[in-house]
Amino acid sequence: MSQTTPEPTEAPGSADPAAPIRIVLVDDQELLRTGFRMVLNSQPDMAVVGEAGDGQVALDLLTRLQADVVLMDVRMPRLDGVAATREIVVRGERPRVLMLTTFDLDEYAFTALKAGASGFLLKDVPPPDLLAAIRAVHSGEAVVAPSTTRRLLDKFAPMLPSESEPAPPELTVLTDREHEVLLLVAQGMSNAEIAGKLFLSEATVKTHVGRILMKLGLRDRVQAVVLAYETGLVKARGR
Incomplete structure (x- = not known):
């Protein structure tokens, strides 16, 4: 197995939208x-x-x-x-x-x-x-x-919490709509699917997702899904 590493080659800066x-x-x-x-x-x-x-x-x-x-x-x-x-x-x-x-x-x-x-x-x-x-x-x-x-999804199939259950403390910074969007993200839905379900534009959903990530200090949707399970927003079947 080779362990050699070629000399790195610098590419154009990421500030240029045309950069690769x-x-x-x-x-x-x-x-x-x-x-x-x-x-x-x-x-x-x-x-x-x-x-x-x-x-x-x-x-x-x-x-x-x-x-x-x-x-x-x-x-x-x-x-x-x-x-x-x-x-x-x-x-x-x-x-x-x-x-x-x-x-x-x-x-x-x-x-x-x-x-x-x-x-x-x-x-x-x-x-x-x-x-x-x-x-x-x-x-x-x-x-x-x-x-x-x-x-x-088969193994960790999410079940919606009852409406009477309070939001986990970590998620109280979210608005009701953002909480709803996060729940759907955690169920594996794309922006387009969420838009269809909530009767919103895809651009609006993207904005909501961006705000959710910013408020919770998350890098991307994957971390949002993990957090949703860890906080109990969604629960694995059989727990």
Whole structure:
């Protein structure tokens, strides 16, 4: 397994809206990194600015360059992807982490998302889906493999609390509408689906989601879902 790390290449600053999405590849398989690099660098709005063969090398690399999105393997030597993701999140708002793994297992998905990853995909994801996921994560959305999403929703199927139940103390900063939107986000609904259910415009829902994240000090929708479960806003079936 290769542990070599190419010299980082700086990309244009993120302040320029026309600048490409700066991506760091983190995987202990050099051949896989090569394949991803070829796909990503073929896109006019993406640029691979660095690579690492394990989580520790990735953390060191990220202190020397700016990145927008990290494609992170879960299982690696020295420091695994979950631990590296946790450290990246502690350091600041950027970069966003998109986890990639060969193993479609619920425990990996939940652990990675709880650590602060903004997405979780399988390594055999079709290139168009991978590119769409990177763009979504870069824009602040959350991405989870459809097969994983289905099982997670089956396993942690939310049940609406009764109207008489007070809001968890952590969520009292939210308005009634924001509380309602958060509940639907926690059920896995997209902005478009929430807009349809609440008879709002998609832009209005996006504004509500942004305010929810700001008020609760969250990075993205994934953290909002985790918080909703941890505070008891939604409950797993069978609890």
